[in-house]
Amino acid sequence: MVIDQQRDPQIPRSAFRAPRLSALAGAPEAYNYAFLDEVSKREIRRALLKAVAIPGYQVPFGAREMPIARGWGSGGLQVTLATLGPGDTLKVIDQGTDAGVNAVNIRRLVERTAPGVATTYSTAEATIIQSRHRFPEESLRADQIMVLQVPLPEPLRMVEPRESVTRQLHAEADYTRVWVHLYEDVITNGEISRASGYPVMVNGRYIMSPSPIPRWDIDKLHQSASLTLLGAGREKRIYAVPPHTNVVPLDFEDYPFRVEDFSGKRCARCGATDTYLDEIIVNGGGRLYACSDTAHCDERVSAERETRNAE
Amino acid sequence: MGYTAVKGGLDAILAAEALISAGDGRLNAAQVGRGARLLIDQVMGEGGLYAPELAALAIAQAEGDPIEAAFLLRAYRSTLPRIGYTLPSDGRRMRVLRRISSTFKDIPGGQVLGRTRDYTQRLLDVDGRFAAKARAAAPPATAIGGEGWPVFPSVVDALREEGLVRQTTDDPTEPADITRDALRFPAPRSARLQALARGETGFMVAIGYSAQRGLGAAHPTIAELRSGELPLQIRHPLTHDPVVLGAVSLVEVEMINHTAGGVGGATIVGGEGESSERFDLGYGLAFGRNERKAIAMSIIDASMNIPSNSGPAADEEFVLSHCDALESSGFVEHLKLPHYVTFQSALDRVRFRRLAQLSAERGTRNAE
Numbered sequence: 001m002v003i004d005q006q007r008d009p010q011i012p013r014s015a016f017r018a019p020r021l022s023a024l025a026g027a028p029e030a031y032n033y034a035f036l037d038e039v040s041k042r043e044i045r046r047a048l049l050k051a052v053a054i055p056g057y058q059v060p061f062g063a064r065e066m067p068i069a070r071g072w073g074s075g076g077l078q079v080t081l082a083t084l085g086p087g088d089t090l091k092v093i094d095q096g097t098d099a100g101v102n103a104v105n106i107r108r109l110v111e112r113t114a115p116g117v118a119t120t121y122s123t124a125e126a127t128i129i130q131s132r133h134r135f136p137e138e139s140l141r142a143d144q145i146m147v148l149q150v151p152l153p154e155p156l157r158m159v160e161p162r163e164s165v166t167r168q169l170h171a172e173a174d175y176t177r178v179w180v181h182l183y184e185d186v187i188t189n190g191e192i193s194r195a196s197g198y199p200v201m202v203n204g205r206y207i208m209s210p211s212p213i214p215r216w217d218i219d220k221l222h223q224s225a226s227l228t229l230l231g232a233g234r235e236k237r238i239y240a241v242p243p244h245t246n247v248v249p250l251d252f253e254d255y256p257f258r259v260e261d262f263s264g265k266r267c268a269r270c271g272a273t274d275t276y277l278d279e280i281i282v283n284g285g286g287r288l289y290a291c292s293d294t295a296h297c298d299e300r301v302s303a304e305r306e307t308r309n310a311e
Numbered sequence: 312m313g314y315t316a317v318k319g320g321l322d323a324i325l326a327a328e329a330l331i332s333a334g335d336g337r338l339n340a341a342q343v344g345r346g347a348r349l350l351i352d353q354v355m356g357e358g359g360l361y362a363p364e365l366a367a368l369a370i371a372q373a374e375g376d377p378i379e380a381a382f383l384l385r386a387y388r389s390t391l392p393r394i395g396y397t398l399p400s401d402g403r404r405m406r407v408l409r410r411i412s413s414t415f416k417d418i419p420g421g422q423v424l425g426r427t428r429d430y431t432q433r434l435l436d437v438d439g440r441f442a443a444k445a446r447a448a449a450p451p452a453t454a455i456g457g458e459g460w461p462v463f464p465s466v467v468d469a470l471r472e473e474g475l476v477r478q479t480t481d482d483p484t485e486p487a488d489i490t491r492d493a494l495r496f497p498a499p500r501s502a503r504l505q506a507l508a509r510g511e512t513g514f515m516v517a518i519g520y521s522a523q524r525g526l527g528a529a530h531p532t533i534a535e536l537r538s539g540e541l542p543l544q545i546r547h548p549l550t551h552d553p554v555v556l557g558a559v560s561l562v563e564v565e566m567i568n569h570t571a572g573g574v575g576g577a578t579i580v581g582g583e584g585e586s587s588e589r590f591d592l593g594y595g596l597a598f599g600r601n602e603r604k605a606i607a608m609s610i611i612d613a614s615m616n617i618p619s620n621s622g623p624a625a626d627e628e629f630v631l632s633h634c635d636a637l638e639s640s641g642f643v644e645h646l647k648l649p650h651y652v653t654f655q656s657a658l659d660r661v662r663f664r665r666l667a668q669l670s671a672e673r674g675t676r677n678a679e
Contacts, residue, residue, distance in 0.1 A: 065388060193660055213652075
């Protein structure tokens, strides 16, 4: 309601000596469980439920300011914090490794603000896995939730800069421009040149950005037993791939989708030939390859050691 | 095999934290509060929280980085409960400390230059002699107001009475809140103004400047810039009477925009028997005395108000999607994060295409 300020009595000078708002706000108090207040968590959970109900659809949500920077996993973090509770076991990975600096930072924040949540490096032990740019190598189970950090949730941005227009294109499932774009890509580059964050069709309805995971990981989304939640904090969107949902990379019959080629290469630590590999430049300019999923690699190394010891 | 995976991320982080926490020679919050008031104003605006003491603390903690300080304020802000909302406030009720108009030589209530650097000579004052001279040369002070403060009539109101600017009506709908609902486009004006008020000063000034230089139809003149303290009221939960909570320091700008012919032109269609010839208005508001940002904001708002205008300042989705300091700096700086998995994927693409190209060339050569 608008009050007629012109008719109000003159505001006394003492009003200007009233305590500042910051004084009223008082000292920072202990943070709420898992940082976010309960109302915010409820709002995020509602967005998550809607996202699960409409696979691949980007649900707008009021992304909160987090104590980590926007663009550094604040969306994934909000999804994780709204999802976990005491009894959960959290694994955080960045580029496949639990020891990455950003993974460490996010894990520390959860440890600091959500008592009762255990953290682990083991994929099998985790109930929730927050990740940037990778899926673990081993398949996830129905009782596990995968949370992906998303920088740019809009897969149509490559053909249309306007949010108001992409929203309409999605609503009408008008994806002609994407197909033309991919066709032109083939003509210009000899193949679809998109490296990571390869666009996928979800449940035969929405084109979705899988976040910048390598093409290697796309198949892990398809008919997965686990739920995948995707959070984009800066862009304020949440979306999801429910378990047992079709996730199909966009391609042409004569130019089929292909994953990264590691043929003839193996992990220098565990010897694996069936994993996504990091290329490392060694002194002298040579190349060395090692598993991107370091927890998986560690398990293989220690299993091998045990076998050797048993012998 | 001789290869050990790189670990020790935690140790590196703890070491970095220790380095930035070294306290020697650091300013404290009180020193910032006394010596960097304009920086506090900027940080409060970009942080979206009016709290001078906390902003001073944030600036001290961030070693003077305004965006990092705004980040600290924002992260703190999101932990605060919403106790309530203030009643709408009218800039005419401001306790004015400075007030100028560029549209008229003199205005009812008078021009009040106030505390400004606008007409000072920008000379580095190495030994404080210039400042001492300035203090000594001060003319006798003229007091404004007595008990209670005079209400200065608005310059725009005078133009409005003549029908030269659009009449305003109270919008009874609740204003949007972009911190609770994600921005969608076209945005309601309340969401636009909120986003701009939180916008990064440098970005806003650059965009406003581009409109002035001719990218778009804006030709702005400041009808009124007033800065001072504006009382805020809430409705008492029991008596329902308006109660003054306190005051915030603000600068408010009402910008008149004259679009001569061409794009924009006479933009507002009047009622019957009325001329449709009108000025457009733009509004800017910033915490403290961040006049630069308030002026830029009013140019941008005016640019967006001109129908079928063009240029960056008039492009609402472009400006509102990119004006937030924390979003832009966060995403630009996230490039410091490791990206080797995605880069590996890109390497695969480039090497594959190089191979295809080379074998095609070899094929051609062989055929020859």
